[in-house]
Amino acid sequence: MNKEVVRERPDLEEQRKLGYMLDDNLESLRREGVYEKTRELRYPYYSVDPNTGFGWITALVYVNGVEAAQIGVMELHREFTRYEYELIHFLCKLVSLELQKDDFYKQNQSLMHSVFLSDLLEERVRDARTAKIRSRQLNWQLSDTMQLLTIFDKNYGVFDRKAQLIGEQVQKLLAGSRWVIYESAVVFLLPLPLRLLERPRPEDAIAEYLAANRLYAALSEPFGDVLALKKYYLQCRSAFELGARLHPRRQLYGYADYALYHIGALVSKSGRLADFCHPAAPALAEYDKQHASELFPTLEAYLEHVDDPTLVAARLNIHKNTLFYRINKIKELFGLELRSGSERARILLSMAFMKLE
Structure with a gap:
């Protein structure tokens, strides 16, 4: 100047x-x-x-x-x-x-909002003051608890051509959201976690839209720091990649459901996942294979909801007494001490690791 x-x-x-x-x-x-x-x-x-x-x-x-x-x-x-x-x-x-x-300007027609979101995703906004001023100038109200929803399509070439329309349509389902087309995905910043948006069961509306258009979406964990947007975008991308691999029939993936698998994916870059597994996990899988039993999924469901046996029994479609019988049998067969929180955590993590092998 x-x-x-x-x-x-x-x-x-x-x-x-x-x-x-x-x-x-x-x-x-x-x-x-x-x-x-x-x-x-x-x-x-x-x-x-x-x-x-x-x-x-x-x-x-x-x-x-x-x-x-x-x-x-x-x-x-x-x-x-x-x-x-x-x-x-x-x-x-x-x-x-x-x-x-420039592809970014071709794809994003709501430019001022999209540029701000893109700057956040690229970590070009480096302090809270700048973020606050820019959001205020765009008449945004940044809340204390936000969430990212990112929509993907496995057919990337076609997706690039219809992404603008997807953004406009999905925004109508997500009150107060802002969006940007970024890395062959449509990234939505939600002013509140999806379940709290002002719409009856917004998860159902999104799931219906995804199914009708053969699309996939991932949800980050809720967060409050808009400067950490890239971290939560990467959560969405990891949830999509792991979810598409492990549960291809699903269309909406929550990062919370795939955090253990994400840890496994990171650990696998430095060694064999089997080397980190609790010995009871592969032993359980082998026992089920030899005896046509279901001890592995029973223990996995139990560890995920250890304080709610009624919910576990319902998810497994068995009586609660059957659940307790199976858990006691697992303890006896493999010498497990499930009162230990660290042991429960290690077994559950090992079960996630085994699904990635």
């Missing part, structure tokens, strides 16, 4: 470093109706900033008729001539052409 401009308007240099407009400058533009007048003209518009006395040309860049960017040029030492207006108008067309070459 020109040194003289920096001296005259240090706030512009601050904006350049931060990567977004300061609230005072944005509010001044809105108060003077600069953007509305520029949109009406569809041509560079001249105005004088009442706070500083500097003249400005403001121009808008359109991509396929959608407002994608703004250009501002400050008057310094001499007045603008008609040549500057034409030059800036031509610059807008050039910028529009360049943006249309």
